[in-house]
Structure formats: structure tokens, C-alpha cells
Amino acid sequence: MAARRRFGSIRRRESGRYQVRYPGPDGQPRTAPDTFARKSDAERYLTLVEGQILRGEWIDPDRGKVTLADYGMRWIGQRATLRPSTVGLYTGLFTRHIKPDLGGVPIGRLTTPMVREWRAALLDKGVSVGTAAKAYRLLRAILMTAVREDELIRTNPCRIPGADQEHAPERPVLSVPQVFALADKFDRRFRTLILVTTFASLRWGEVTALQRRDVDIENGTVRVRHAMVELRGQGVVLGPPKSRAGVRTVSLPAALLPDVKAHLEEYVGDDPASFVFTGPKGAVLRRGNFRSLVKWADLVTAIGVPGLHFHDLRHTGNVLAARTPGASLRDLMTRMGQDSSRAALIYQHASTEADTAIADAVSALVVAYQGGPQPADAPPDKDPEEGASGALTPV
Structure with missing residues (x-):
């Protein structure tokens, strides 16, 4: 007869999959957000959760049930230091390019593959690389707040190399x-x-x-x-x-x-x-x-x-x-x-x-x-300050 688990429980459902339940730090029962095909996977999940609780790193999965649509719009609205034009820019990016595909997803279920597919879909629809990069940076900032400040999720799924970079064409310089x-x-x-x-x-x-x-x-x-x-x-x-x-x-x-x-x-x-x-x-x-x-x-x-x-x-x-x-x-x-x-x-x-x-x-x-002379009231030449020559930066 198998020994009784000292932390949590595993139950085999009629579907054959395994459901995990465990007590949270407050003593209230929690149910894992997903079921598992193998009992060994369920056991590993319980071991992971127990360790997170003991180290004080556990995040209630119920907190990640808020949808990205709700959280994202609240995030924009709560940024009191943003200029009105920036609020308009962020709102437009979010409603046009983020919300349609990802808005209904609970932020706790967002994954890096989902973000990668979303970005690829934007580009496939003809959205420019620059606009896609702006939308990606906005999504990353929103989810970073969910990680660092609100502690709704453990990690930020926006981890796609180069997705935040814009490759703007060279602009003309007049003589x-x-x-x-x-x-x-x-x-x-x-x-x-x-x-x-x-x-x-x-x-x-x-x-x-x-x-x-x-x-x-x-x-x-x-x-x-x-x-x-x-x-x-x-x-x-x-x-x-x-x-x-x-x-x-x-x-x-x-x-x-x-x-x-x-x-x-x-x-x-x-x-x-x-x-x-x-x-x-x-x-x-x-x-x-x-x-x-x-x-x-x-x-x-x-x-x-x-x-x-x-x-x-x-x-x-x-x-x-x-x-x-x-x-x-x-x-x-x-x-x-x-x-x-x-x-x-x-x-x-x-x-x-x-x-x-x-x-x-x-x-x-x-x-x-x-073709004229130097202005008479022009200041005399001054010793140049020490320092590297100016390098062009994006404007």
C-alpha cells in the first residue's frame, strides 16, 4: 500500500488524468490549474509547489486568472506620469495589436511560444516591424509589472531575442x-x-x-x-x-x-x-x-x-x-x-x-x-571640450 503523501494529494480522474490539490500558505486548499497525464508529473508538480511555499516564492495561480485585456487596460490607466499622447499611443497599440489575439488569455497562462506566435501573426498580417516591436515592448512592460510589482506571475513570457528592435530605414540628411x-x-x-x-x-x-x-x-x-x-x-x-x-x-x-x-x-x-x-x-x-x-x-x-x-x-x-x-x-x-x-x-x-x-x-x-562674412558679433572660437566625437543616435 502506497504511503500517504505528507503534502497535497493526487487524484486520478475518470479521464485517466491526474488532478493535484494542496494547501496554500493560508491553509486554504488549492487546485493545480492543469491536470497531468502521468502520476509522476503530478508528483513533481507537488514537490515544486511545496518548495516554492517553503522558500516564500509561491504565487497563487488564481491571481493569474485576470485576463490580459483587463490587466493591460488597467496598467495603461494607472500610469499617471505618462503624457496624454503616450497614453493614446499605448491604448492604440494595445487595442489594435495585442488585445485581439491575446486579450482573452489569463496572464497566468501566457507562455513564450504564445507570444512568439502572436508576434509572427502580426508580421504575417502586414504589420510593420517597427509597429510590432512597439507592441512587443508594451506587452513586455505590462507583464513585467505583473511579475515585479503585483506578483501575479513568476516570469515574464516576453523573452524573444530581437523582438523589441526596430530596423528603421535610413532617413535623408539635407545639405x-x-x-x-x-x-x-x-x-x-x-x-x-x-x-x-x-x-x-x-x-x-x-x-x-x-x-x-x-x-x-x-x-x-x-x-x-x-x-x-x-x-x-x-x-x-x-x-x-x-x-x-x-x-x-x-x-x-x-x-x-x-x-x-x-x-x-x-x-x-x-x-x-x-x-x-x-x-x-x-x-x-x-x-x-x-x-x-x-x-x-x-x-x-x-x-x-x-x-x-x-x-x-x-x-x-x-x-x-x-x-x-x-x-x-x-x-x-x-x-x-x-x-x-x-x-x-x-x-x-x-x-x-x-x-x-x-x-x-x-x-x-x-x-x-x-557667401557672406562671419558675423561681427560672433563669439571667438573656444577650446573644444575633451570627449569623444558625437555619435548619431536614433531620433
Whole structure:
């Protein structure tokens, strides 16, 4: 006669499979979420569970019964620090690409093979590699909270090498003559918008949020304090920059200051809160309306760069800044307003002198294109800071 088990019990069901029951740490009976084809497998499961309970590592399988759909939407809603635009992005990714296939699955039953099949199905349906990577990273973050904070599951099933990587195509970089050729094709109201965006390496939301008080002609700088965010159902709202590093003061190339000053005098109200770049009737600019208004596709084709995105102007500015001798990676990241946990050491206080040197170098390129002399009030050359040459980073 077999000896009675000291922990839990195993019962053979009519189907021939074995069912496991055991007492949880609270003394209440628990039933294993699955049955077993062999008794030896059931015994091994009991031994594993007993060890987890003794070590304090056991997680109640009932807690993992919440579906991914419910948990994921709660996860997004509870992230109070997310910008409204990021909440919209996450909600869209979750509802379109995660919830349809995995939403009904209890998170405790999600496995790595299931995640792998889900990702493959996305790609088979024509979802881009970039979008699939974003959806995968979101799913991984949600389930990491379930592991580390809520202790609903023991391990994160998102363990697919390379699934979080995007392979974005190379974006075009304009030459200085091309930047001016493009700017000159715009109505005068928008010409300076193109130049400032490019040579100050600003994002669309940042440049359209600039106010008169943010522009310091005397010191040749713009202060980035806000960003315009387009929200579905709410229109354009003034919010914070993309990250903490996005709040910054950027030096303008001295060669651009006459253009900026003329723009302020002609198109911007005297109120310090007046926006620097607006539509013909003074309204806040919206990206889609701007593209239609200026016939963006026609203009970029006319200068020989069809398919150019507005964001490529910032990319061009980043490349020009990265070519500045002596500009360290820290200086470049500060100018660009980049923030990354992978480069924590970069985010030290970069010097104003280094950013001014970058602006001076870009200004020299502009002056060379224009064929004029160096501005008389341009600061003298400064000793370059020690550090590695700036390396390009994704923007």
C-alpha cells in the first residue's frame, strides 16, 4: 500500500488524468490549474509547489486568472506620469495589436511560444516591424509589472531575442543649400520655421510651442519649455516636452538671428505668451493641416528629396551638430533634448559654452552657403571640450 503523501494529494480522474490539490500558505486548499497525464508529473508538480511555499516564492495561480485585456487596460490607466499622447499611443497599440489575439488569455497562462506566435501573426498580417516591436515592448512592460510589482506571475513570457528592435530605414540628411532651398519655397511666414527647426534640432511639437518670451535675440537662444500635443477629440494642447531632457535652452546659429528677429517683428504679437509660429489667421499649427496648407509633398519633391518628413529637418540638424569638432556626446544629447536610461552618464550638466560652439559651427556652414562674412558679433572660437566625437543616435 502506497504511503500517504505528507503534502497535497493526487487524484486520478475518470479521464485517466491526474488532478493535484494542496494547501496554500493560508491553509486554504488549492487546485493545480492543469491536470497531468502521468502520476509522476503530478508528483513533481507537488514537490515544486511545496518548495516554492517553503522558500516564500509561491504565487497563487488564481491571481493569474485576470485576463490580459483587463490587466493591460488597467496598467495603461494607472500610469499617471505618462503624457496624454503616450497614453493614446499605448491604448492604440494595445487595442489594435495585442488585445485581439491575446486579450482573452489569463496572464497566468501566457507562455513564450504564445507570444512568439502572436508576434509572427502580426508580421504575417502586414504589420510593420517597427509597429510590432512597439507592441512587443508594451506587452513586455505590462507583464513585467505583473511579475515585479503585483506578483501575479513568476516570469515574464516576453523573452524573444530581437523582438523589441526596430530596423528603421535610413532617413535623408539635407545639405545646408538644400535646407535654404526648401525654406525659400515656403511662404515668408513659414520660412523661419524651417530654418529654426533644422538648425536648432527641434521637434515639431517643440518649435510650434515656442512663445515670444522663449526667444532671446540678445543671447541668441531659444528656451524649450513646452510642446504642442495633438490629442484625439481634444485638438492641440500645450503640454510638457517629450522628456525631462526636452526642457532645455538651445543656442541658435548667429547667422539666423536676423531672420528670427525679422519674423518676430512681422508675424508675432507683443504679448510674451504669443506663439512664434502660427497659421495665416494666427491659429496654432497642426501637423496635418500644415502639410496640406504648404503642399509639403510638392515642395520636398521640388528640391529633389521626395518622401522627406518634417522630422528629417531635426535629424539634419542633429547630423550637422554631430560634425562639430570637440562636441562630446553629452553635449549633443543635451542640445537634442534626448533622454535615455541606457546612457545615464551622458546626462550630466553640459556647458553652455559647448552648445554655443555647436551653434557657431553650424552658423559657419550657413555663412559659407550664403557667401557672406562671419558675423561681427560672433563669439571667438573656444577650446573644444575633451570627449569623444558625437555619435548619431536614433531620433
